[in-house]
Amino acid sequence: MKIGEKKKEVVINLLSLVGFVLLWQIILILTREGIFSIPFIRLRDIPTPVETWHALIGSMFTRIYGPSLTYGIYNHVFASLERVIEGGIIAFIIGVPVGIGVGYSRIIGNIFNPIIEIVRNMPPMAWIPIAIFIFVSGGSIFIVFIGVVFPIILNTIQGVRSTDERLLDAARTLGASESKIVTKVIIPSAFPSIMTGLRIGLGVGWMAIVAAEMVIRSPVGLGYFIWNMGDLGRYSEMIAGMIVIGVIGYIMNISILLLQRRFIKWED
Amino acid sequence: MGRLVLESVTKKFNSFQALENVSFEVADGEFVCLLGPSGCGKTTVLRLAAGLEAPMGGNLLLDGNKIEGVNKECGFVFQEYALFPWRTVKENIEFGPQAKGLNKNECDRISKHYIDLVGLNGFENHYPKELSGGMKQRVGIARAYANNPKLLLMDEPFGALDAQTRNLMQGELLRIWEKEHISVLFVTHSVDEAVFLGDKVVVMSARPGKVKEIFDVKLPRPRIRTSLEANIIRDKVLKSLGMEIKLAMKDQ
Amino acid sequence: MKNSVKKLFIVIFVIFSIFVAGCLQSNQTSENSAPINLVKMSGQEMIQKLGTGEIAGFIMWEPYPAIAVTKGLGKDLILSGKIWKDHPCCVIAYDEDWYKSTNNSDEILKRMALAQLKSVEYINNAKQSDSPDHEELINYTMQFGGMTDPAAANLSLADVEFVYNTNIPGTTTFIKNIQDFGIFDMGKWNQSGYKNASDYANSLVTNNYVDWAINNKDADFSGISLQEPVNVRYGYLINDIHELPFYIGWQKGYYKNLGINISIGEGAPFQNGAFEMQKGFKSNTIDIGSLGIPPVIIHRINSNDFSTDDARVGVIAGMNNEGSVIVVSNNITSLKDLSGKTVGYPGPGTIQHVLFLMAAEKEGLRVSN
Numbered sequence A: 001m002k003i004g005e006k007k008k009e010v011v012i013n014l015l016s017l018v019g020f021v022l023l024w025q026i027i028l029i030l031t032r033e034g035i036f037s038i039p040f041i042r043l044r045d046i047p048t049p050v051e052t053w054h055a056l057i058g059s060m061f062t063r064i065y066g067p068s069l070t071y072g073i074y075n076h077v078f079a080s081l082e083r084v085i086e087g088g089i090i091a092f093i094i095g096v097p098v099g100i101g102v103g104y105s106r107i108i109g110n111i112f113n114p115i116i117e118i119v120r121n122m123p124p125m126a127w128i129p130i131a132i133f134i135f136v137s138g139g140s141i142f143i144v145f146i147g148v149v150f151p152i153i154l155n156t157i158q159g160v161r162s163t164d165e166r167l168l169d170a171a172r173t174l175g176a177s178e179s180k181i182v183t184k185v186i187i188p189s190a191f192p193s194i195m196t197g198l199r200i201g202l203g204v205g206w207m208a209i210v211a212a213e214m215v216i217r218s219p220v221g222l223g224y225f226i227w228n229m230g231d232l233g234r235y236s237e238m239i240a241g242m243i244v245i246g247v248i249g250y251i252m253n254i255s256i257l258l259l260q261r262r263f264i265k266w267e268d
Numbered sequence B: 001m002g003r004l005v006l007e008s009v010t011k012k013f014n015s016f017q018a019l020e021n022v023s024f025e026v027a028d029g030e031f032v033c034l035l036g037p038s039g040c041g042k043t044t045v046l047r048l049a050a051g052l053e054a055p056m057g058g059n060l061l062l063d064g065n066k067i068e069g070v071n072k073e074c075g076f077v078f079q080e081y082a083l084f085p086w087r088t089v090k091e092n093i094e095f096g097p098q099a100k101g102l103n104k105n106e107c108d109r110i111s112k113h114y115i116d117l118v119g120l121n122g123f124e125n126h127y128p129k130e131l132s133g134g135m136k137q138r139v140g141i142a143r144a145y146a147n148n149p150k151l152l153l154m155d156e157p158f159g160a161l162d163a164q165t166r167n168l169m170q171g172e173l174l175r176i177w178e179k180e181h182i183s184v185l186f187v188t189h190s191v192d193e194a195v196f197l198g199d200k201v202v203v204m205s206a207r208p209g210k211v212k213e214i215f216d217v218k219l220p221r222p223r224i225r226t227s228l229e230a231n232i233i234r235d236k237v238l239k240s241l242g243m244e245i246k247l248a249m250k251d252q
Numbered sequence C: 001m002k003n004s005v006k007k008l009f010i011v012i013f014v015i016f017s018i019f020v021a022g023c024l025q026s027n028q029t030s031e032n033s034a035p036i037n038l039v040k041m042s043g044q045e046m047i048q049k050l051g052t053g054e055i056a057g058f059i060m061w062e063p064y065p066a067i068a069v070t071k072g073l074g075k076d077l078i079l080s081g082k083i084w085k086d087h088p089c090c091v092i093a094y095d096e097d098w099y100k101s102t103n104n105s106d107e108i109l110k111r112m113a114l115a116q117l118k119s120v121e122y123i124n125n126a127k128q129s130d131s132p133d134h135e136e137l138i139n140y141t142m143q144f145g146g147m148t149d150p151a152a153a154n155l156s157l158a159d160v161e162f163v164y165n166t167n168i169p170g171t172t173t174f175i176k177n178i179q180d181f182g183i184f185d186m187g188k189w190n191q192s193g194y195k196n197a198s199d200y201a202n203s204l205v206t207n208n209y210v211d212w213a214i215n216n217k218d219a220d221f222s223g224i225s226l227q228e229p230v231n232v233r234y235g236y237l238i239n240d241i242h243e244l245p246f247y248i249g250w251q252k253g254y255y256k257n258l259g260i261n262i263s264i265g266e267g268a269p270f271q272n273g274a275f276e277m278q279k280g281f282k283s284n285t286i287d288i289g290s291l292g293i294p295p296v297i298i299h300r301i302n303s304n305d306f307s308t309d310d311a312r313v314g315v316i317a318g319m320n321n322e323g324s325v326i327v328v329s330n331n332i333t334s335l336k337d338l339s340g341k342t343v344g345y346p347g348p349g350t351i352q353h354v355l356f357l358m359a360a361e362k363e364g365l366r367v368s369n
């Protein structure tokens, strides 16, 4: 019964994807035949799904034309992921202790809260101009860091503060010192929230990295790739790159969810 | 040892008088039930005894020592179990010993002993979410015992269980208590439960929380729930409580 | 449920392994040949980053090389004339949609070519330091190029050869190189229907207007001015000394005297030619403009939908030859030294991009872009 419903859902999901691609193809054919148009939008420039597919395959791996070495989407994905992971790790290392401190101690909270509250409202993209100038290298990693660190901090705070009072009482009556309470009760109890923060943060970081790569130039990275393809008027490669960005973001989200489910066996 | 004495204990939450002049005693090895309408301050008494709250007036003494700060010589068993969901049965029971800094072998020995005692063999590596309510409370009891307390504080531990499991658990609790023989202060709002378990039943009245009457239950164990003597005591307690319930309802 | 989780894990693991393999692969290629990394940036950034050592060099249009050199931040390594002598560079182009919808477009284009001829003649005279117009020219150069240092203005003028002639053989060579360097979208190239590079060059470039301008170069403007003044929305590149003739013609009133009112098109001046093609000509916000010949060549293929004239432009006159420079920090002595280092350029598909690839090809070097 349940499995049957799951299957049904998967079928509907797949059909919706197929339907979307078909609609995309049909609209473009109608546009190119001059039957369909939308004012102020150059639909003609959008490649068809088929063209996009060919572009994706054609630009997947590094190509060499005489002196010119053009990195494949493959390399761009790897470069972007590397930056997101590096920025994510730094954000995790800084964000979790800050979140625990702020969530646990009123004094630490009062010290950090004003900064957190102001800085977290500056979107990662707003940091791009300054990152261009102050970072000799690694500016895009910094942008990811900004994107990831606040969801981690906020979710950690929330996780720490929502620790069940009774568990704290239980730990106290069982003779746990305050430091043991932090390490043995508060942190494990906040762990799912921390993971959620990491997941949301990496989602933000992934979007931020692509934006950052469009501005903070380095020779590889998906943001750089789609901007380059735009400069060359190669719209099908550009769209292929955009789709890869979406798919990688989705895979990243799902992977962390699964990891979370795998390693937090105790959660309902 | 494990003698708890309350001397004219009062407690206020802001302007709300939760306890007024509460005095009673749990003798060493005694099983005392605390009975009263909800909101009369039973939990507050336990929390004071555990040192999780401080009284406004009066004294709480454990073996003659004033309880100040968290009382690490008591074990607390909560109504909703309050197990650490990320710890297995074994790890939950080992929390206290680990917090005390005992080594792994000792922790293993202790957890094995109490797992045996509460009958959870085969469930050592289960997480709380995989257990039934009765099993969870067995873990709760074992965890409290594992810390080798002088006094066990139990706050409606079987309140969330169905009648059958509840009866079973009451029997189990007595079995364990008789083996380990420490003092117990057991909060309940069930007269049947109080009379079945307690050496003494302390009836409290509400607004403000006060001790209304104390009944000695001098019945031999194992007790028979439907015995005439039990019924007589139950009747007295109910009467004392019944008036109280009416009064409390009028107040609202 | 458990099973599907396992399967998903396997999938993720496989994807992860592919990435790791990808990392190893990309590391390998870079170790074998250590490509020079071209990174897109603005001229301002090039100067700043050369100063801080973030880039080892850049290839850019004048005046940026001259500014960097006069500030002592770097030195000329290769003038673009050394890569390809007398190569065409910026050109004047018109939008096909505008051409078709304007009744006297041919007459307008003839006069655009003539104004260009006059400006070039003026500049070539005034370039001589003993010319009475020299100081005026230097002032125009500093204004247009955003410079404050007359030495930089002089230096930048020295590298550029201003022309008005079209150059079909040079255009053909560019098309061939662009093809060889894998810059064309081959699907689009096949759709375009051009047989080969020279076929495409011939369809792109028209000599008539320059021919007319040469025939009328001594005529009095008032005699050949348009009866009814027309408005032309013009596009050009930011601070590009290559396009100084346009600025001269505009400032000295050559266009106006020939009956053409120049208004600066929306979005102009542009950061690079790719932008001018896509945001200017294609969006029909530009009627006529000056830009590098490679963006014209590339976008008339890649950005085009051949059922319309959207990205179709025609070239009517030259602007300049040569005039781009590879500037490097002082410790670099050859192009080889740039291997594995980062070099700024104005973007993919620009003339500087193509020239840099040509320079690297000569030396057998590899360039990542």
Ligand SMILES: Nc1ncnc2c1ncn2[C@@H]1O[C@H](COP(=O)(O)OP(=O)(O)O)[C@@H](O)[C@H]1O
Residues within 6 Å of the ligand: B013, B014, B016, B018, B036, B037, B038, B039, B040, B041, B042, B043, B044, B045
């Ligand atoms: N932390 C607290 N702050 C304010 N009021 C409280 C607090 N704890 C308990 N009370 C109040 O004290 C009274 C007694 O509570 P409690 O001891 O929990 O009653 P019982 O366990 O008998 O139901 C109740 O009216 C309750 O609302």
Ligand SMILES: [Mg+2]
Residues within 6 Å of the ligand: B042, B043, B044, B155
């Ligand atoms: Mg209570």
